[in-house]
């Protein structure tokens with residue numbers, strides 16, 4: 001890259017020189033002032049870099065000139081939570097996964113101080129993909145526990161870059177969480193936006209399977225086979241849900257700096273309910289527009305931007321979708337503000353569709369009309385249970401499982417569930433409107449997302465009656481009236 005760059009520069013200089021001699025008023029002369037080579041940008045002052053922990057991003061550099069920037073980072077090995085009841089000894093830059101976000105601009109001269117905490121068991125180093133030089137700094141930054149090294153580099157290429165530890169066995173250091181992002185802004189800075197966040201995906205390999213409680217050891221065999229137990233954003237299941245949700249106001253433009261630490265998996269990064277207005281593909285200078293899902297390679301990054309048009313929850317996922325719902329690669333951006341029904345109306349109609357023989361019946365408009373259009377039968381409890389079983393099999397089984405047993409750490413049980421039996425109106429409300437945030441079911445904490453279920457009041461009454469009358473639950477009968485009352489109260 002660098003060789004190529006200076007070669008083409010030489011070529012142009014030679015070419016221009018020839019032009020000037022041969023033809024005065026050469027039309028290529030304009031080329032001369034087009035680029036100021038980054039290596040010629042002078043720095044005057046020194047300042048200490050303002051680093052931020054995920055999901056936060058330091059303030060933009062557009063306002064300042066290139067500087068000598070002192071970056072201080074510390075390697076810390078420490079036990080942290082992978083998910084409820086599961087912990088892991090992470091190796092980190094600055095104590096978090098991903099490590100601190102570094103924001104620089106083209107022309108900056110970085111004086112990088114890497115410290116390794118005295119309690120560390122191993123030496124580490126850092127390879128920053130933004131560096132032009134051997135090992136991206138790795139060769140100069142190898143540091144034993146209780147030591148500090150300093151090395152310098154000038155940032156030449158704008159873009160969003162991964163940094164990671166590159167100490168052998170490299171895969172293991174990365175698998176334990178040693179990665180983060182360094183942003184190099186162009187000289188004029190990136191265009192301003194309303195919100196910026198920092199998200200990095202990573203895959204983890206543990207001796208126990210997903211959710212198996214206790215302190216989990218790294219599993220080298222699974223890592224080699226690329227058989228991840230956890231695929232997560234920002235180092236743990238639920239880092240970006242519940243308390244960790246990202247926020248924006250309707251009408252704001254959100255920019256996500258998204259990296260993929262790997263070590264193995266490629267991310268199909270997607271935000272459910274949004275379209276990326278812009279993607280700086282692979283974190284480079286080419287901007288793609290109107291993108292649904294962008295591919296982020298291991299050891300790579302992308303900058304995505306979107307404007308939030310309507311309120312609600314937008315779900316960040318790796319669209320290799322079992323990773324999202326079964327391995328943790330799921331986060332939430334919550335948008336608050338006024339509805340805009342021209343852009344998104346919510347459900348307005350539901351009617352009867354008869355595929356054979358009949359014509360499609362005219363669409364009733366409201367829930368009341370739907371109910372009125374159906375035979376005025378009053379289902380017996382037994383009939384409700386029959387119907388409910390069917391609804392359950394269509395709608396709930398994928399998450400709550402065939403016998404209502406749920407999936408540890410992901411989907412709470414509906415079988416013999418204290419939370420369910422405690423409060424029927426709350427259960428109805430969850431089915432109608434969805435649920436996020438921390439809940440405790442049979443002593444286990446869940447902190448995930450259930451979306452609102454698109455089912456009629458009658459189906460909701462039936463499915464809940466089915467659940468309450470099976471699997472050791474308390475036998476409650478849920479009526480359509482109870483469902484309607486919850487529908488109205490919200």
Ligand code: HEC
Pocket residue numbers: 392395396397398399400410411412413414417419420427430431435436437438439441446447448449450451453463464467
């Ligand atoms: C896409 C997965 C998914 C589907 C489909 C789903 N749920 Fe859930 N459900 C969840 C999650 C996740 C939670 C926990 C939410 C939280 O942590 O706040 C939950 C929580 C619940 C709870 C409260 C917790 C408990 O154990 O009592 C009830 C009741 C419930 N769901 C009922 C249903 C019913 C009935 C259906 C089908 C009509 C359904 N869910 C469909 C994922 C799902």
Ligand SMILES: [Cu+2]
Pocket residue numbers: 091123124125165166167173178
């Ligand atoms: Cu390391």
